[in-house]
Amino acid sequence: MSKKNHTFHLVDYSPWPLLGALSTLILVSGSVKWFHFNNNILFIWGMIIILLIMLQWWRDIIRESTFQGLHTISVTTGLQWGMILFITSEVFFFISFFWAFFHSSLTPSIEIGGNWPPKGIYPFNPFHIPLLNTIILVSSGATLTWTHHSLLNSKKMEALISLNLTIILGILFSMLQALEYMEAPFTMTDSIYGSTFFMATGFHGIHVLIGTTFLMVNMFRMKKNHFSINHHFGFEASAWYWHFVDVVWLFLYISIYWWGSN
Numbered sequence: 001m002s003k004k005n006h007t008f009h010l011v012d013y014s015p016w017p018l019l020g021a022l023s024t025l026i027l028v029s030g031s032v033k034w035f036h037f038n039n040n041i042l043f044i045w046g047m048i049i050i051l052l053i054m055l056q057w058w059r060d061i062i063r064e065s066t067f068q069g070l071h072t073i074s075v076t077t078g079l080q081w082g083m084i085l086f087i088t089s090e091v092f093f094f095i096s097f098f099w100a101f102f103h104s105s106l107t108p109s110i111e112i113g114g115n116w117p118p119k120g121i122y123p124f125n126p127f128h129i130p131l132l133n134t135i136i137l138v139s140s141g142a143t144l145t146w147t148h149h150s151l152l153n154s155k156k157m158e159a160l161i162s163l164n165l166t167i168i169l170g171i172l173f174s175m176l177q178a179l180e181y182m183e184a185p186f187t188m189t190d191s192i193y194g195s196t197f198f199m200a201t202g203f204h205g206i207h208v209l210i211g212t213t214f215l216m217v218n219m220f221r222m223k224k225n226h227f228s229i230n231h232h233f234g235f236e237a238s239a240w241y242w243h244f245v246d247v248v249w250l251f252l253y254i255s256i257y258w259w260g261s262n
Contacts, residue, residue, distance in 0.1 A: 007074040009064070016057040023049040058217070065234075066226045076233050083237045087244050090207075094248055097200040098255065104192045105260055116260070118191045123261035129180045130257040133173050134249065137208075140169035141246045144215075144239055151232055156222070163219050166242070170212035177205050197256060204252055207245050214238040 023046055030043030065071035071079070105116045112118035124130055143165040150159035181198075188198040218235045221227065227235055 007072040009070045009072070009075045011064075014057075014060065016053055016060070020050070020053050020057070023053055062221070062226065062234075066221075066231075071231075071233070079233055079237070083240060087240060090244065094200070094203070094251075097196065097203070098251065100192075101196040101200065101256060101260065104196060112191050112193075117193050121190060121193050122185045123193075123197075124180065124184075124257060126253070126257040126261055129176055130253055133176050133180075134253050136169050136173045136176070137246050137249050140166045140173070141243055143169065144242055148235070148239055151222075151227060151235065152229055154229060156225075160219065160222060163215060163222065167212060167215050167219065170208055170215065170242075174205065174208055174212070177201070177208075200252055200256060204245070204248055207248070211238070211242045211245050214241060 027043065027046030027050060030040065030046045034040040034043045104112075108114050108116045108118070117123050143162045146162040147159050147166065150156075150162060186194045186197075188194050215238055218227075218238050221234060
């Protein structure tokens with residue numbers, strides 16, 4: 001940075017964007033081949049290549065930020081705004097699912113008997129697994145806040161313990177949701193109810209898996225002493241994402257599981 005007259009980071013030439021785009025093309029082509037010809041070899045290779053590129057790309061970013069000191073205050077501010085805008089786009093992504101749900105539930109059409117839930121659909125009891133999953137996610141938000149406060153006070157052991165608890169709660173949530181799906185008395189093809197239910201809860205479940213992976217990466221980095229009181233945006237970004245996932249679930253539970261099942 002001493003050779004520059006600005007505080008911004010102009011990235012070096014990297015092969016990962018181009019290779020990432022090509023691997024995504026392989027993945028999509030493999031998906032088409034899998035769906036139409038029941039052959040998933042190309043899909044698996046595309047997934048493996050994408051994962052390898054992700055690991056190496058993230059490795060380079062960690063090196064630039066943690067060891068080379070290229071992520072200055074100005075750069076970190078830009079990254080924060082980028083994460084805020086990304087989460088905002090995710091908010092609108094879920095708004096589309098809620099819009100579809102409320103459009104169909106508040107004015108049920110004659111094709112589904114003018115009732116909500118439609119005739120023949122037996123929704124989940126909101127006070128069984130859904131309530132347990134709500135408690136789990138809210139608890140994970142509390143343990144993640146504990147991690148953040150421990151990190152800010154240089155209590156590494158406490159931060160690792162609370163972060164491990166958060167990861168365990170995230171995995172437990174995914175396992176319970178998988179159990180719920182296996183025991184579901186309806187499918188995605190069962191009218192608009194099944195479509196909106198599985199689209200909304202399924203995409204939220206994918207976000208939980210992504211967030212859990214995000215936290216696992218940060219746990220590994222925390223063990224390697226990559227974070228300090230003043231330098232831990234990687235963890236902050238994962239915390240923002242996880243709290244967003246928590247809030248979305250609360251809306252899902254109240255609207256789809258509780259209100260939508262009555």
